[in-house]
Amino acid sequence: MAKDPSFLFAGVHFNKRKFASDFARFEEKQGTDDSVNTSSLFRTAVAVQEKVIVSPVKKRKRRGATSDPVEGFNVFKSSKLESDPPEEQAEKDEYDPSKEKKELFRQMEHDAVFRKRYNIHVSGANIPSPLQDFAELKTRYGCKPYILRNVCKLGYKEPTPIQRQIIPVLLSGRECFACAPTGSGKTMAFVCPILVKLKDATKDGIRAVIISPTKELAAQTTRECKKLARGNKFRIKLMTKALIRTPDLSNFHCDILISTPLRLRLAVKKRKMDLSRVEYLVLDESDKLFELGLVKQIDFIVKVCSNPAIVRSLFSATLPDFVEDLARTIMHDAVRVIVGRKNTASELVNQKLVFAGSEEGKLLALRQSFAERLNPPVLIFLQNKGRAKELYEELVFSNIRVGVIHSDLSQMQRENAVDDFRAGKIWVLIATDVIARGMDFKGVNCVINFDFPDSAAAYIHRIGRSGRAGRRGEAITFYTEEDIPYLRNIANVMTASGCEVPPWILSLPKKKWKKHRPKRVSISTKPEDQEE
Numbered sequence: 383m384a385k386d387p388s389f390l391f392a393g394v395h396f397n398k399r400k401f402a403s404d405f406a407r408f409e410e411k412q413g414t415d416d417s418v419n420t421s422s423l424f425r426t427a428v429a430v431q432e433k434v435i436v437s438p439v440k441k442r443k444r445r446g447a448t449s450d451p452v453e454g455f456n457v458f459k460s461s462k463l464e465s466d467p468p469e470e471q472a473e474k475d476e477y478d479p480s481k482e483k484k485e486l487f488r489q490m491e492h493d494a495v496f497r498k499r500y501n502i503h504v505s506g507a508n509i510p511s512p513l514q515d516f517a518e519l520k521t522r523y524g525c526k527p528y529i530l531r532n533v534c535k536l537g538y539k540e541p542t543p544i545q546r547q548i549i550p551v552l553l554s555g556r557e558c559f560a561c562a563p564t565g566s567g568k569t570m571a572f573v574c575p576i577l578v579k580l581k582d583a584t585k586d587g588i589r590a591v592i593i594s595p596t597k598e599l600a601a602q603t604t605r606e607c608k609k610l611a612r613g614n615k616f617r618i619k620l621m622t623k624a625l626i627r628t629p630d631l632s633n634f635h636c637d638i639l640i641s642t643p644l645r646l647r648l649a650v651k652k653r654k655m656d657l658s659r660v661e662y663l664v665l666d667e668s669d670k671l672f673e674l675g676l677v678k679q680i681d682f683i684v685k686v687c688s689n690p691a692i693v694r695s696l697f698s699a700t701l702p703d704f705v706e707d708l709a710r711t712i713m714h715d716a717v718r719v720i721v722g723r724k725n726t727a728s729e730l731v732n733q734k735l736v737f738a739g740s741e742e743g744k745l746l747a748l749r750q751s752f753a754e755r756l757n758p759p760v761l762i763f764l765q766n767k768g769r770a771k772e773l774y775e776e777l778v779f780s781n782i783r784v785g786v787i788h789s790d791l792s793q794m795q796r797e798n799a800v801d802d803f804r805a806g807k808i809w810v811l812i813a814t815d816v817i818a819r820g821m822d823f824k825g826v827n828c829v830i831n832f833d834f835p836d837s838a839a840a841y842i843h844r845i846g847r848s849g850r851a852g853r854r855g856e857a858i859t860f861y862t863e864e865d866i867p868y869l870r871n872i873a874n875v876m877t878a879s880g881c882e883v884p885p886w887i888l889s890l891p892k893k894k895w896k897k898h899r900p901k902r903v904s905i906s907t908k909p910e911d912q913e914e
């Protein structure tokens with residue numbers, strides 16, 4: 383694999399004298415957040431369509447369905463119907479007693495072709511037709527004009543594939559699991575139907591709850607909800623520390639509440655918050671929420687959301703079988719929607735593996751690359767907060783505007799780091815996995831895994847901070863000798879999303895992936911007596 387890392391930062395040449403103009407370019411990008419290039423997103427969906435095979439009607443074994451083709455409907459078999467001349471068809475229809483059935487059949491056929499085009503795979507009974515365009519929100523579901531106005535203001539021209547299918551599923555009152563690549567618009571896919579269904583603000587307790595694994599993501603989701611709800615008087619609330627301090631929350635009401643599991647559980651247990659009237663429960667980044675540390679809290683929340691008419695939905699870019707199995711035990715007649723193949727990285731990210739030799743080698747590679755080429759904004763991931771701090775200390779006095787985010791910082795410091803990165807005040811943000819999931823920084827050009835990720839899912843989510851909403855991105859993963867046994871797992875993700883991997887890596891033995899966080903040599907180059 384390439385040993386000279388100087389090529390890493392393909393992109394704008396980082397000439398310090400030209401610093402100002404580069405930076406202005408970066409700032410400009412941040413300013414265009416709302417006018418996302420939707421057409422490329424649309425193109426991506428169409429570009430991958432050829433890869434899908436449509437299978438005939440059959441009962442499928444769910445376990446093996448990970449990357450199965452489209453659900454049971456044979457588009458090819460029925461295409462003969464379409465070739466009938468119109469007059470002949472009209473004649474047939476006139477005398478056909480089961481005209482309605484035929485109509486239904488035709489609609490199903492049309493839906494299957496449409497899904498194939500957008501690489502949407504579904505399973506479950508009676509799945510509603512996907513959206514052709516946003517206008518159908520009004521024609522099919524009578525949504526209020528403010529939503530379409532906001533969609534337009536956000537610059538969304540076409541629904542993304544996950545939005546095309548999940549919005550009708552949720553609007554028809556079905557529970558669902560949704561798995562679609564990072565940066566493919568899952569947030570809007572669950573927020574929009576909630577807004578349509580809730581219609582107007584009321585004071586009927588808490589009506590919808592969205593759970594996010596981190597405070598940062600919860601705050602971001604709250605902002606996205608508010609953007610889409612602009613013009614309506616909905617009460618959209620983030621569960622903050624201050625809110626939890628309220629002595630009695632038993633009469634608290636809001637239309638949509640966004641929280642981390644821990645805070646919500648506290649609010650219910652200690653402040654008597656009542657979730658019995660919740661109509662919609664969304665578990666975002668659901669595989670993270672079902673991990674050992676959080677599953678108890680989720681279990682508690684699911685139980686206290688006791689409204690029998692509740693609609694629950696799970697979203698993530700990675701959805702392991704065990705999460706589906708767990709979720710199935712609580713869901714009724716759920717629809718499963720997968721865009722592309724399950725558990726794969728975004729195809730918009732160009733991924734590279736770089737052998738850095740040692741910890742010292744990683745730092746050298748990074749410095750050299752920054753000196754030669756830098757294409758900000760850049761995100762750097764490390765395996766823990768201690769190492770994130772060390773790297774920050776090493777880079778803070780260079781000419782690069784660098785920031786750091788980890789769980790030892792106060793909430794305010796964490797928010798400031800995210801805001802400064804978004805605003806372009808920070809070029810390079812050093813982070814732990816605390817922001818690896820869900821955070822939407824839009825213009826991130828490059829993600830660097832300074833420390834090898836501890837699982838394939840962590841890799842997919844980390845690199846997914848780049849290559850969002852139709853934009854291209856780059857991901858570089860440093861590895862040392864101790865990471866080699868796990869290289870194959872990442873290499874498999876890379877090949878599945880169309881990136882090249884040297885054959886020797888693909889011939890490494892498969893290794894069962896347990897959390898890989900080896901004890902690594904310190905990054906610090908300071909003499910020991912100068913360390914705090």
Ligand SMILES: Nc1ncnc2c1ncn2[C@@H]1O[C@H](COP(=O)(O)OP(=O)(O)OP(=O)(O)O)[C@@H](O)[C@H]1O
Binds near residue numbers: 564565568822824851
């Ligand atoms: N229909 C659309 N057209 C264009 N851009 C969109 C559309 N829907 C959402 N976006 C934009 O796409 C970006 C990614 O959306 P979002 O954060 O919801 O992705 P995600 O699928 O939840 O990603 P992750 O798995 O990383 O959480 C956002 O900047 C959002 O504004």
